[in-house]
Amino acid sequence: MPVVHMCTIVPISMTVGANRIVPTVAIPYPLGNPNLTPADEKELRRKLVRKGLEALTTEIHGQTVFKD
């Protein structure tokens, strides 16, 4: 079963052995950003979730970080 690890500190994700890694925003708000307007923040969330789904369905050969 494929798993995507969405996290801020990618090196930790690498160390613990995650295969599909999607970098996120910050430790206190990985999937949000309080500095944005609510509308922009919602778009940010959608973008990250879309990125997560894309990672989930991408074939990989070893640890992969899905950058922008």
Place this chain on the structure above:
Amino acid sequence: MRLEVGNIFIKDVQFGKKTEVKSGVLYVNKDELCKVAGEDERVKSVEVFLARPGESVRIIPVKDVVEPRVKVEGPGGILPGFMTGVEQVGSGRTHVLKGAAVVTTGKIVGFQEGIIDMKGTGAEYTPFSRTNNVVVKVEPIDSLKQHEHEVVVRLAGFRAATYLGLAGKEATPDEVKTYETKPLFEQSMKYTHLPKVAYVYMLQTQGLLHNTYYYGVDVKEIVPTFMYPTEAFDGAIASGNCVSACDKNPTYVHQNSPVIEDLYAQHGKTINFLGCIITNENVTLMDKERSSNMTAKLVEFLGADAVIISEEGFGNPDADLVMNCNKIEKKGIRTVLITDEYAGQDGGSQSLADSTPLGDACVTAGNANQVVTLPKMDTVIGYPEVANVIAGGWNGSLQADGSIVTEIQVITGATNELGFHYLTAKTV
């Protein structure tokens, strides 16, 4: 930069008519201290208690511990950026009420503050069971938000310590220690036969109850910078953090940084101690990358042969520690790391969130997940029920008889990563 630190040994603290030091006893005018600590329109009430070593007293939740110090010669004052201006500190002469401490408490700000027991099992784990504590319990006005609440209590503690420190201004110290670091080129040439060692001083900087300040500046906003080691002794680094209190540095620990003390003790004997680089532990990957890149650059710039790196906290700061280690080692400069461990209550789990084969010299300050039972105390200053919510405790930590079953994570300073504690290990 040369600093004389005059220690005035305090063996007891008592309330008295006048705040003064007489024959090793710190007398505290309670009303005056309450007034000074409460000089902030956001303070609703201040109460002051005394807690001495061996007394059956628990202080909960503890926010900060501050040592009373006073500048008697030279520029600036203690706790620059807060209690005085921002003049350069770390030179001249400073007097210390050694053996006394201000401990701040009051209703909980977040869910992550500490415990100090003056007796029993808990007392063995916190270094502040051995100080004569002036406990300042500060309650803010009702409408205050969390962030302001934290500021109000922190500043009240600083004011209290500054007020008590003044009692040492005219006193004759029982001992005077001298610390000196020359400007870099001069220092480098001084002990050419000895390895040049720098200290990478990592500071917790992740938001509410996780902040640290340098001359009043929030350290999350800085890029890593050089610091003369003696600046720390004058309170240039001040704590605004106590989350998972076992491995956060109260202001007192920065004022007494044992890493700096030990490096000075070897200075000119086995090493040439060049100075400190202070850096942060921020919440985004880009910040962590930038700060570790800059730290490694500054270490190289100093021309160090080796560095000590101390972490503050655990979890994602382990990534900062590992980045600092990797990047400095890859420049051919040896590192020794100081951290603590979260290895689970049975000690069997991975200790750190991140790791590196280059970190082959590492000092541990203990396993914060170790479970202990803190016996009931006759007196509790503060709010015992928060034992059920602060980090390291759980719902049910506070027992019906007043004892607390908890991880040592809740105990202020129990696994202090500057080594300011009493845990030891022996081979059996």
